Amino acid sequence: MNPTDVAFSSALDQARLIRSGEISPLELTQVYLDRIAQHNDRLGAYITVAAERAISTAKEQTEQWHQGDRSTLPPFFGVPMPIKDLAPVAGLPCMRGLAALRDRVAEYTPAHIQAIEGAGFNLLGKTSTSELGSMPFTEPMGLPTARNPWNLDYTPGGSSGGAAAAVAAGLAPLAHGSDGGGSVRGPAGCCGLVGFKPSRGRISQAPEGEHLMGLATPGPLARTVQDAAALLDVMSGYVVGDPYWLPNPEISFLEQLDHELPPLNIAVATEIPNWPIHPDCQAGVQHTAKHLEQLGHHLGVGCPDFSGLEAPF
Known part of the structure; x- marks a missing residue:
């Protein structure tokens, strides 16, 4: 596969390519870092590119990949993805769309992002958002504007506009977003992606508690329903102290895609x-x-x- 085909393949396919030995975590990470370097200045999809961190993680994963039993690796071992800049990641800037917080570095990582890393994902950086996630476009004052990869004169939506632009442009296979009043679903519609807002209590907000009485929740952005379901499986789960939660489904969201639906x-x-x-x-x-x-x-x-x-x- 050439680098472009690799970049636009699904996260599930990329995980299979890594397990089969057709590509290494380091090679896959470099594909995306090269594309980010080539396209991000025009797109404004990433507000922070964590290249050194991503390369370091990819090297560790590649070494583990060579030495260990690949059947025991986590499901998305070595697959890169970004985090929306409303959510903190320890050691990375967290501006929440505010230029005044440009130098603010997060000191903790929320539970659902720990789960993302625990599933083997390698974090490429932080994607652009509107100020405090409050707008249906991604044009934060004093910070780069995110643009729609299909037409740079148009918006990718908001507030997960950077995440949607990254996935649609092949700067990530899928992405973490968040949605209160349409901040995942709107960008998905603008960029031709799959965006899903989970129900309140499906994904833990620990240690932050809750957002807007549960109106705001993390959610996946992807190019396929399968990838979106798989990322939802990864992020879902209760943490002790959560103010509300949903019981885990009897089968995973990804597995449910293989079940025929009754008439709705x-x-x-x-x-x-x-x-x-x-x-x-x-x-x-x-x-x-x-x-x-x-x-x-x-x-x-x-x-x-x-x-x-x-x-x-």
């Missing part, structure tokens, strides 16, 4: 009162609805009246 009742709306909707987006929804109907699901029509929620949100 799905509401379909191509219009939202008082919101302009682009015809291309409406056509996309209609195409998806037709496909769902062909799969045997039952479609309903209409959109709830959200007008009473706008002001309090």
